[in-house]
Amino acid sequence: MSAKYDIANPGAAELFESLRAFGYDLPTALADIVDNSIAAKARNVWIDLIWAGQESRITIRDDGEGMSEKELVQAMRPGSMSPLAHRSSSDLGRFGLGMKTASISHCRCLTVLSRSAPTSVAVRRWDLDYIASTETGEWRLLKGPDLVSEGDLGLLPKQASGTVLFWDRLDQLVGTVSADDETAQKHFRERADAVKQHLAMVFHRFLTGRNAISIHLNGRKIEPWDPFMEDIDAVDPLPAETLTADGAQIEIKAFILPHHSKISSERHALGAGPKGWNAHQGFYIYRNRRLLVAGDWLGLGMQKEEHFKLARIRIDLPNSADLSWQIDVKKSRARPPAKLRKDLQRIARVARGQASRIYRHRGKILQRQHGDKQSFLWTHLTRHGKTFYKINREHPLVRRVLEDSVDRDASRALLNLIEQTVPAPLIVINNAESPDGFGLPFEGASGELRKAMEAVYSALRQEGNEPASAARALMGMEPFNQYPELIAGFLDEITSAMAARDIEKRGFE
Template sequence: MSAEYEVVSPDAGAMIESMRAFGYDLATALADLIDNSISANAKNIWVEFMWDGAESAILIVDDGEGMDEAGLVAAMRMGSISPMVKRSENDLGRFGLGLKTASLSQARCLTVVSLANGAEVVTRCWDLNYIAEHGGGEWRLLKPPIPDVKNHAERLQSIGKGTIVALSKLDRVVRDGSPGDKKAEKRFRERIDEVRAHLGMVFHRYLKGPGALSMFINGTKVSGWDPFIEGKSEALAAERLSYEGEKIQVFPFVLPHHSRLTKEEHSAASGPKGWNAQQGFYVYRNRRLIVSGDWLSLGIQKEEHYKLARIQIDLPNSLDEAWHLDVKKARAYPPAAMRDDLKRIARATRDKAAKVYRHRGKVLQRKHADDFVFVWSAKTLRGRTYYKVNRDHPLVKSVRKSCEDGEKFSSLLSMIEQAVPSPLIVINNAEQPDTLGVPFGDDPKGLLQCMREVYGILIQEGETNTAAATKLAVMEPFNAHPDVLTAFLDEINRG
């Protein structure tokens, strides 16, 4: 042994068990496995959920290029390709871990069967139970004999080439249960819908257009989910940004108000997470969706009246490290040098999205302009002007009714009225007319909470939904925020 170093190999069993905690869920794990099929130029991919209680399995079958024995052994090696190695432009891989970490995050047994042109069917298997019981800490990659995977081998031979990834001993998907356990089977099959929605979103750009990929789950074709409702949304000016000599393309969209969509279109456009949660940036790497609806930690909050704003970002895989792409390919964060540009694009898109609601809110206000309900009213007494809180305001009336000490509440209002700093307001407005804040201008959560309270009071007082919405639309201070108000009322109507 060299005096300069020692070779300290990790214990295989302990290391693999630790790698199972990378944070995959079933949908992100299967998406990572499908990346390998796409990189292998597959034209068809079949995902199959096979229920058999504790012996249930999930298969990913493709008609890609397949692998010979040397290629399969390399693919099954942990860290098969360094993330620092430059990949081809269309490669969807990253760390050389995805096949193993994604599979073993859900299953204790990963078997891969592959057939390349001009080669024999080859198989290899990682079995965590075997490694724990017989591995002696070694990385023992099993060689299942062909009779053990006879059906898989025959299937690949009928296709001509391709790969089958078989996940079994699904301890993270099927805890326990016999084949006749109906509740366990129901939970297993419910996962299929989650996976279908996720794969349709992540790979939607591969699932349409000339030469589109065909993907099937248990025989049913997967449809792509288009976050941008192509042909109906307003496409804003595209931008091409540069970072470290690489080009990044940004395409902002403002989606149409729900009144311009059919019920089916509106439901489909909401996406797997719902309208409000799907606003933000959509980060693609080689057309594969990495981040779906997120403001990328730019200090921007998701708010109801901005939910029509969605922005597409196309990244090359050469910027993986700069964008902090994680192993699961489910998170990405922009480099510091790009944050200001992305904030600028986000704000412009959000402003445009808010105008959709602002316009609709102003139309509603104009229809009922005579019905404004003010919080304050001006009173003139002996030539002097005083400002009084409107005792007929719904919120004021409701609080007064619920207050145990009515006299104390009245005294509080009187004190507020008498202490209004009118001279200071006049002076500040004269000296700096543009510095007075808009009510709730920096407190959107407080504004929404106040809207909910007043709307609820109006409903309790017997107003219909329509009448309550109409009064809210023309009431101070909500009339100063037609975009937030209209988004709130739309949400109420859908509820």
């Protein structure tokens, strides 16, 4: 009697070639490998990108729990565990695929060496060229001590347990170039930089705090990149919320980052992230504290726009939410379940509103409301629904110039002309294109700032203000109020000059 079924095993060579097309880039592939190390309780992960032309190699080593020979063989199987199986709440895996798909999308030969007890070292290899050459379609997982050299074995040094992956024949990254090909080598090095930035971001919550782990890239420890700049006081977090969908609880917290004038330019540049300020706005989705999505409005009908770039919203998912959030194998996508859309839209709207207020007003509006009518040079006027910018005639320096002028009509005409021809449309366009491209008042021109300060001070004094009240007025005035130390220094000088004059005067008496 014939069997009721055919065995329809996929051909190993063919399926492996197809599995290579998952679309991992190098940073995402390595993040998937680091996931496994973290799940195996590693304290350290060492990644090395070793340049040697077509012999180039990538190794990923950890000091985690390692695998026994039996476990390793199981782990090497594509689909080593069902996505439906229960996982411990700290497991970063889901599909039983990552180690294989991430590796072979970059190399044609994956060797894994692992030790779970001091005595035993297990080694297995998927060699895509070997499998293709057998033409049997069999899934031949190579074994035997001769797969690794003494040098390779030395990579699992005195540690009690741990795992090393070797990626050889890096056809995607390197191909068949010679070791002295400078362009290829430069490309290789640049990829290392992208890896560093990506891992610093994806694992930032594992890289800080009491139980921090270390990831070393080519011998250098990777520093975390926190998208929410939580170490800065000027960051304004909105209250956290807990939402529940399909039995899984998720935590959401929105952060409004500071306007660039409130932080140093280095800090601002650092805050931008690998893809820049605009790209990194939106929701950040974490699964077991591991970042999956780094800034996206999640198809909620909202676009990324320059003036929302200060809004970054953190979502924390447990791994029990994988199915309802449609997590993918590469751990680079997540889609919210339909029933959470309304809540997420509401949270996003509030955060976007706050962010755009900070972006537009640059935090100065409040200062303006509190300042008296002398303290700013430009005023903003609306007439018949149209906006005008006028030079404040009450400003002490303007008053002085107008009064002292030999030709007052010409001076007034000049002020009018300046007001009427403010290139507002051009400023608006430039600001939209590169909002951080504007210099701050007197940036890099401290000599001129000082002269302006002296001129305003002397105008205030000439109007009969006492030194103390002139000093106070100066401190509240734009743009001097942004340079409190400079004003303090200037006033110190004046005070000591006056004291010296007093002494001189007394000497004559």
